[in-house]
Amino acid sequence: MTDEPTQLAVIGNWIWNSQAPPPISGQVRSDNRAWVGATLLAIDYRTDAGIDMGATFAGFKIGDALRLEHNTDPTRWARYGILAVPIRVVDHFQIPVSYDGGNGTAPNSGTRILLTLFPSTGPVGDVVSLTFAETGPRIWTGRASCKHATASTMTFMGTPGDIDYTSMVQVALRQQDLMVGCNCPLVASTANASLVFGDLPLMLQVGQRWIISQTSATLTGSNFLFGPLTCQKSGAYAVQGSLQLAASVAQGAAGRLNIVVGGAVALSFPVSDIASKATAIIDGMVNIRKNDSIVFTFDNLSATSQTITAMTFSVGAVWTP
Numbered sequence: 001m002t003d004e005p006t007q008l009a010v011i012g013n014w015i016w017n018s019q020a021p022p023p024i025s026g027q028v029r030s031d032n033r034a035w036v037g038a039t040l041l042a043i044d045y046r047t048d049a050g051i052d053m054g055a056t057f058a059g060f061k062i063g064d065a066l067r068l069e070h071n072t073d074p075t076r077w078a079r080y081g082i083l084a085v086p087i088r089v090v091d092h093f094q095i096p097v098s099y100d101g102g103n104g105t106a107p108n109s110g111t112r113i114l115l116t117l118f119p120s121t122g123p124v125g126d127v128v129s130l131t132f133a134e135t136g137p138r139i140w141t142g143r144a145s146c147k148h149a150t151a152s153t154m155t156f157m158g159t160p161g162d163i164d165y166t167s168m169v170q171v172a173l174r175q176q177d178l179m180v181g182c183n184c185p186l187v188a189s190t191a192n193a194s195l196v197f198g199d200l201p202l203m204l205q206v207g208q209r210w211i212i213s214q215t216s217a218t219l220t221g222s223n224f225l226f227g228p229l230t231c232q233k234s235g236a237y238a239v240q241g242s243l244q245l246a247a248s249v250a251q252g253a254a255g256r257l258n259i260v261v262g263g264a265v266a267l268s269f270p271v272s273d274i275a276s277k278a279t280a281i282i283d284g285m286v287n288i289r290k291n292d293s294i295v296f297t298f299d300n301l302s303a304t305s306q307t308i309t310a311m312t313f314s315v316g317a318v319w320t321p
Contacts, residue, residue, distance in 0.1 A: 011056060011115045012047040013071060018109045018272050023092050026050070028068070028113065033274050035068065035078035035106040036240070036283045041095045045088070048112060056117075057093040060086050065100065065118035067177070070111065075170050076104030079118075079177065079186065101186030103170055103285055105269060118181050128176055128186050130319050132168060142168050144176030146184040151176040165236035166285045169318050189238035189316030192223045197296075201246065202308045204255075204300040212243075212296040212311060223317055234289040235320030241282035241313035243298065245271060245306050253278035254301040262292035278306075285318060 014028040021042035023029045026049075030038035045054040060066075060082055070076035080097035087094045107113065128146045135141045140163065143152045153175055173186060198215035217226040223233045231237075239259065247253040249272060257280040259267045266286045271278040288294070296313070300306050 011053060011117055012051060013049070013112050013114055014043060015048045016068075016107050016109065016111050016113045018106065021092075021094070022089065025091075028115070033272060034281050034283070035102060036099055036281065038078075038080070038097060038099055041066070041080065041097055042092050043095065043115075044092045046091075054088070054093075057086050057095075058088070060095065060117070061119075066095070066097065067114075067116040067118065069114045069116065070104070070107050071114055072112075073104070073107075074174065076107065077174070078102030078106070081185070101173075101188070103173070105267075105281070105283055108270075127188065128173065128184050130169060130172055130187050132172075132319060132321065140168065142172040144172040144187075146176070146180065146182060148182040148184065149176075149180045151179045163321075164287060165234070165319060165321075166287050169236045169285065187318065189318045191220050191314065191316045192237070193220070193226070193229055193316075194218045194312075194314040195229060197311045197313075200308060200310060203305055204298065204308070205305050206300060206303065209297050209299050212298060212308070214296075223320070224315070229294045229315070231288040231290055231292045231294075233317070233320050235287075236285055236318045237288045237315050238285050238318050239267070239282055239313065239315050241311065243269075243271075243280040243282070243311045244309050245278040246309050247278060247302075247306060248276050249273045249278045250276075252302055252304060253306055255306060256280070256299045256301060257282070258297045258299065259286065260295040260297060261286060261288055277309075282313060288315075 015026050017027045017029050018033045021029045023042050023044045026046055028043045031040040032038055064082045067079045079100045081100050084096040128144050130144055132140050132142045143150055195217050196215045198213050204210050214228045243257045245253045255271050257269045258265045267284050269280040271280045
């Protein structure tokens with residue numbers, strides 16, 4: 001065993017598809033149609049260029065890590081720990097995994113993604129930690145560290161009132177992930193608040209945008225107040241949750257959930273079918289500044305009325321100065 005950084009190995013490009021497995025030629029799919037929460041990746045043995053990678057997949061072992069990254073937007077990625085030896089089923093491999101971390105939403109079906117393998121040469125280390133320090137006038141040094149190594153960068157400029165917290169976190173984590181190449185799990189957010197939504201089920205007419213009311217919140221720490229949910233400490237925050245409609249996309253349901261921070265749309269999540277229900281999966285990171293309130297709106301983009309039947313939302317600090 002060794003504590004030296006492992007070496008990453010770029011495998012190639014596949015096409016993401018949000019339908020249920022099995023994948024067709026050149027595709028990768030997951031058991032829950034998304035990236036977050038996936039416990040099984042189903043990957044065709046051929047890349048989207050038709051290159052046979054069967055021998056490579058057959059060599060995956062427990063403890064390796066597999067990274068999926070949007071081919072043209074490196075801020076959207078997910079990394080998984082491989083829990084069991086891949087099993088070949090006809091023309092694709094089924095790989096049991098655990099979601100170790102990532103950022104941004106899964107791409108739309110048909111998007112090319114890059115797969116990268118991080119071979120394991122030793123035990124999984126401690127969680128990758130983040131630290132940031134103001135090392136000069138408007139200059140911040142970011143460090144992402146685990147037991148294998150520390151990756152640093154000094155590309156951040158700004159004062160605590162105007163810096164882009166989310167970009168700082170994304171750059172530091174991605175640099176550590178790519179440069180160190182270990183299989184240590186990425187830093188998790190600290191839970192701060194979860195919301196309960198009232199007035200559900202809620203019917204929306206064709207073309208209607210509706211503010212989804214917040215009934216109550218469970219708060220941990222002092223980063224947020226409720227009434228509606230309002231930030232008390234600026235920083236980068238991870239958001240997760242879901243919104244579900246009564247109908248499915250196959251039945252004509254279409255729509256977009258918007259997270260509005262400080263009066264501006266910060267993130268938007270379209271619906272796709274999960275368990276035969278049109279569902280918007282909330283998964284991302286966003287800057288939230290002190291006194292910014294968080295509001296949720298939904299756009300009914302269907303040709304008929306649609307009913308929101310359920311919604312969940314939680315937010316947690318990834319880094320606050």
